[in-house]
Amino acid sequence: MSDDTLRVAKIRSGTVIDHVPGGQALNVLAILGIDGSAGEAVSVGMNVSSDRLGQKDIVKVEGRELSQAEVDVISLIAPAASINIVRDYEVVEKNRVVRPERVTGVLTCPNHNCITTGNEPVESAFDVLDGGVRCAYCDTILREDIAAHL
Amino acid sequence: MRHDHLLSANQLSRDDIEAVLDRAATIADDPPDHADDVLALLFFEPSTRTKMSFDTAMKRLGGTTVDMGSAEASSVKKGETLADTVRVVEGYADAIVLRHPSEGAAKMASEFVDVPVVNAGDGAGQHPSQTLLDLYTIRENAGLDDLTIGIMGDLKYGRTVHSLASALTNFDARQQFISPESLRLPRSVRFDLHEAGAQVREHTDLAEVLPDLDVLYVTRIQRERFPDENEYRAVAGQYRIDEATLADASDDLTVMHPLPRVDEIAPDVDSTPHATYFEQAHNGVPVRMALLSALLGGEDR
Ligand SMILES: [Zn+2]
Numbered sequence: 001m002s003d004d005t006l007r008v009a010k011i012r013s014g015t016v017i018d019h020v021p022g023g024q025a026l027n028v029l030a031i032l033g034i035d036g037s038a039g040e041a042v043s044v045g046m047n048v049s050s051d052r053l054g055q056k057d058i059v060k061v062e063g064r065e066l067s068q069a070e071v072d073v074i075s076l077i078a079p080a081a082s083i084n085i086v087r088d089y090e091v092v093e094k095n096r097v098v099r100p101e102r103v104t105g106v107l108t109c110p111n112h113n114c115i116t117t118g119n120e121p122v123e124s125a126f127d128v129l130d131g132g133v134r135c136a137y138c139d140t141i142l143r144e145d146i147a148a149h150l
Numbered sequence: 151m152r153h154d155h156l157l158s159a160n161q162l163s164r165d166d167i168e169a170v171l172d173r174a175a176t177i178a179d180d181p182p183d184h185a186d187d188v189l190a191l192l193f194f195e196p197s198t199r200t201k202m203s204f205d206t207a208m209k210r211l212g213g214t215t216v217d218m219g220s221a222e223a224s225s226v227k228k229g230e231t232l233a234d235t236v237r238v239v240e241g242y243a244d245a246i247v248l249r250h251p252s253e254g255a256a257k258m259a260s261e262f263v264d265v266p267v268v269n270a271g272d273g274a275g276q277h278p279s280q281t282l283l284d285l286y287t288i289r290e291n292a293g294l295d296d297l298t299i300g301i302m303g304d305l306k307y308g309r310t311v312h313s314l315a316s317a318l319t320n321f322d323a324r325q326q327f328i329s330p331e332s333l334r335l336p337r338s339v340r341f342d343l344h345e346a347g348a349q350v351r352e353h354t355d356l357a358e359v360l361p362d363l364d365v366l367y368v369t370r371i372q373r374e375r376f377p378d379e380n381e382y383r384a385v386a387g388q389y390r391i392d393e394a395t396l397a398d399a400s401d402d403l404t405v406m407h408p409l410p411r412v413d414e415i416a417p418d419v420d421s422t423p424h425a426t427y428f429e430q431a432h433n434g435v436p437v438r439m440a441l442l443s444a445l446l447g448g449e450d451r
Contacts, residue, residue: 111253113251113252113253113273113274114252114253114254115232115250115252115253115254115255115257115258115272116254116258118252119231120231120232120233120258121231121233122233122258122261129341134338134341135254136254136257137253137254137257137258138252138253138254138273138275139253139254139275139338139339140253140336140338141337141338141341
């Protein structure tokens with residue numbers, strides 16, 4: 001890890017989400033359902049300099065490993081992110097996010113007239129585009145603020 | 151057709167379209183026998199003409215139709231989900247025609263049943279059987295290649311426009327969209343047209359493109375899309391055509407409209423050689439016969 005990364009306190013065991021585009025860290029926390037109320041230990045570095053991204057955010061979550069669904073959604077707002085699993089202060093696993101072709105059940109369609117927003121027994125489904133997602137039912141395209149539709 | 155359902159014009163290839171249109175041209179003379187087939191007409195919002203067109207098409211094939219009646223009088227009123235309704239109806243019918251106010255309804259319905267589902271309009275989404283009869287009419291009057299088509303009116307909520315635009319990407323068609331700024335094509339339709347490499351231009355003024363058009367497809371601008379009456383009147387008037395407007399058009403211009411019209415095409419256009427909208431409506435029956443027969447497996451009989 002770079003010196004900049006070390007600016008954010010080390011964690012003992014948990015997950016480091018690195019190379020998040022600058023300014024997106026709070027959206028990553030929203031995806032993980034973290035608002036501080038449950039007492040989780042979380043460190044966030046925002047707009048630290050990065051060779052790869054210019055400016056990046058970094059999120060460290062103590063005592064938690066992420067589900068594949070969470071990683072899939074993070075990939076939508078942070079396509080270059082890496083997910084590092086830490087145990088006893090050592091990075092034991094380091095993975096780049098992979099953008100899935102479709103995300104199911106996590107985003108809510110912004111089209112209030114979409115069949116997935118009613119009380120039908122159907123999960124939302126979005127096909128992943130370059131730079132956005134598209135509702136598999138009503139075709140609505142969502143580009144910015146994907147995190148607002150979690 | 152390769153498909154089990156007709157949900158969106160996006161799924162139609164040029165071969166699919168041509169197969170249905172070719173069959174539509176001859177089907178009335180020699181209709182295949184569907185005497186054993188039952189078609190369910192599930193109309194969750196009123197559309198007398200589309201319903202009558204499917205009803206007539208099925209009966210001309212020798213089959214029968216069942217109808218759930220008005221949405222108010224049916225189980226919908228009791229709060230049954232669409233998913234439950236179609237699963238029940240699947241037991242009565244060999245195919246389902248669905249009109250529903252929510253976008254994506256037909257796609258969802260198709261996931262719950264094994265019989266073919268035809269989307270007969272889902273909210274502001276798609277209306278692909280209308281597109282097949284539109285294409286049939288265009289082919290008869292102007293041909294589908296080297297075509298310049300103007301599509302005018304409410305392009306944002308007009309589902310017939312969304313289906314037609316995506317189907318036209320299969321052909322050598324230059325698409326000119328004419329609408330008020332606030333009723334431009336939705337992002338998803340523009341995205342598909344761009345992905346398909348379609349030749350597309352957007353305009354606010356019909357006069358810019360009228361002389362170049364082979365076909366002018368007019369749709370209605372609805373009062374309820376505007377917050378106040380004055381704004382609506384100002385906009386709607388600019389997208390109304392009459393015989394005088396068409397003075398600048400080519401003699402061969404074909405004027406189409408999915409009907410019903412209110413006042414976007416003046417009655418004085420009806421007696422000109424341009425008027426094709428009634429013929430277009432009549433084409434619904436043979437085209438839907440060809441479509442239903444394909445979905446019900448009639449081509450093999
Ligand atoms: Zn949707």
